[in-house]
Amino acid sequence: MPVILSGGSGTRLWPLSRKAYPKQLLPLIGPESLLQATARRLAGFGGAAAPIVIANDDHRFLVREQFEQIGMDAAQIVLEPMGRNTAPAVAVACLIALSRTPDPVLGIFASDHKIDDQAGFLTCLAKAVDGAKAGHIVTFSIRPTRPDTGYGYIRHGDPIPGTGGLDKVDAFVEKPDAATASNYILSGDYGWNSGMFVFRASVMLGELERFCPEAVTTARAALDKAEEDLGFTRLAADAFGTAPNIAIDVAVMERTDKAATLLTDFGWSDLGAWGAIHEATETNGDGNGMVGPVVQRGTTNSYLHAEDGRLLAVIGLDNMVVVSTADAVLVAPMDRAGDVKDLVADLSKSG
Ligand code: GDD
Ligand code: MG
Numbered sequence: 001m002p003v004i005l006s007g008g009s010g011t012r013l014w015p016l017s018r019k020a021y022p023k024q025l026l027p028l029i030g031p032e033s034l035l036q037a038t039a040r041r042l043a044g045f046g047g048a049a050a051p052i053v054i055a056n057d058d059h060r061f062l063v064r065e066q067f068e069q070i071g072m073d074a075a076q077i078v079l080e081p082m083g084r085n086t087a088p089a090v091a092v093a094c095l096i097a098l099s100r101t102p103d104p105v106l107g108i109f110a111s112d113h114k115i116d117d118q119a120g121f122l123t124c125l126a127k128a129v130d131g132a133k134a135g136h137i138v139t140f141s142i143r144p145t146r147p148d149t150g151y152g153y154i155r156h157g158d159p160i161p162g163t164g165g166l167d168k169v170d171a172f173v174e175k176p177d178a179a180t181a182s183n184y185i186l187s188g189d190y191g192w193n194s195g196m197f198v199f200r201a202s203v204m205l206g207e208l209e210r211f212c213p214e215a216v217t218t219a220r221a222a223l224d225k226a227e228e229d230l231g232f233t234r235l236a237a238d239a240f241g242t243a244p245n246i247a248i249d250v251a252v253m254e255r256t257d258k259a260a261t262l263l264t265d266f267g268w269s270d271l272g273a274w275g276a277i278h279e280a281t282e283t284n285g286d287g288n289g290m291v292g293p294v295v296q297r298g299t300t301n302s303y304l305h306a307e308d309g310r311l312l313a314v315i316g317l318d319n320m321v322v323v324s325t326a327d328a329v330l331v332a333p334m335d336r337a338g339d340v341k342d343l344v345a346d347l348s349k350s351g
Helices: 034-043 057-069 086-098 120-132 178-187 201-212 213-223 247-255 272-280 334-349
Strands: 004-005 050-054 078-080 105-110 111-116 137-142 152-158 166-176 190-200 227-229 231-233 259-264 268-272 290-291 295-296 305-307 312-315 320-324 329-333
Touching: 004 034, 004 086, 034 105, 034 111, 050 057, 050 111, 057 078, 057 295, 078 086, 078 295, 086 105, 086 201, 086 213, 086 227, 086 247, 105 120, 105 201, 120 137, 120 259, 137 152, 137 166, 137 201, 137 247, 152 178, 152 259, 166 247, 178 190, 190 201, 190 247, 190 259, 190 268, 201 213, 201 247, 213 259, 268 272, 268 295, 272 320, 272 334, 290 295, 295 305, 312 320, 320 334, 329 334
Parallel strands: 004 050, 004 105, 050 078, 078 231, 137 259, 290 305, 295 312, 305 320
Antiparallel strands: 105 190, 111 268, 137 190, 152 166, 152 190, 166 259, 227 231, 320 329
């Protein structure tokens, strides 16, 4: 049973990604949004059920409209009155799944990824489902290419016999600091966590009950008092509001001994920051990725994006990000573009 998490805010892609229109709902690469691409990708899995989508209440109509646009149905759209990161959302998913079917295998999928090799992804997913049936919490490990501090790191342990390539997870470290990430890369023992998880609902719920019981009690209360509204399931705000604000990676994956991982090679990218968007965009001979009406002279290795029909003209830039929208413009060196997250935090503090 596929579950798509679509409640993130994607602030590192400001000014395109906004609270009202976060990155998973934007057509960042290609004509479809990342959420639409995720739904389509999962539909390719043989016998796959329609996905459960867990999103923020503010985006309910956008989410439904985006499914309608691609002629697909979500099995259920669950609305969070406020974001509480991914652990409470996973608890909600497990409880819903168990109320529908006796102990199904669940796949939790982020909605902010690009995957190039669809067939390769589906082959890996099939192996993960088998691993989940055997009681493992399966993650996909990606060969790391740089000491990125925006990812979880997985240390591969011994192979698990008879699983077609699953390894035990010896250690899972969510978003280490830069020095630790560099050591991990040098050691060669670590992969990046792709942010997708496949498991039996009872197994994950058991681990959540063990390591983060408040996520389960609040999720249960929020579901018990949920209201059905125009076909959406809206979690009760008073209960969900008391859920711990914690990622599943920290709540469970760093602590569980049930984790297994599959080393994958399906052309994955978390389109988390402008650098990744630049890499995912077709570039010209000078290494420039250009979207919208853009003209340039003597500019190299830059990402230039103009929205709203407004012409963007740049001269003599190298390794820069320039994103121009109707009401905000970002200009930053490529290697500092991740700092936009802090800038957005400052902006929202100052109202
Ligand atoms: N429903 C819901 N509610 N979804 C959420 C929430 C929430 O409060 N917060 C985030 N999400 C969704 C996002 O929209 C995204 O699809 C997914 O959950 C993952 O959240 P991110 O906020 O994008 O996480 P991350 O990228 O920082 O880290 C995760 O993914 C990395 C790979 O992309 C972790 O799993 C890392 O370990 C991993 O390396
Ligand atoms: Mg992400």
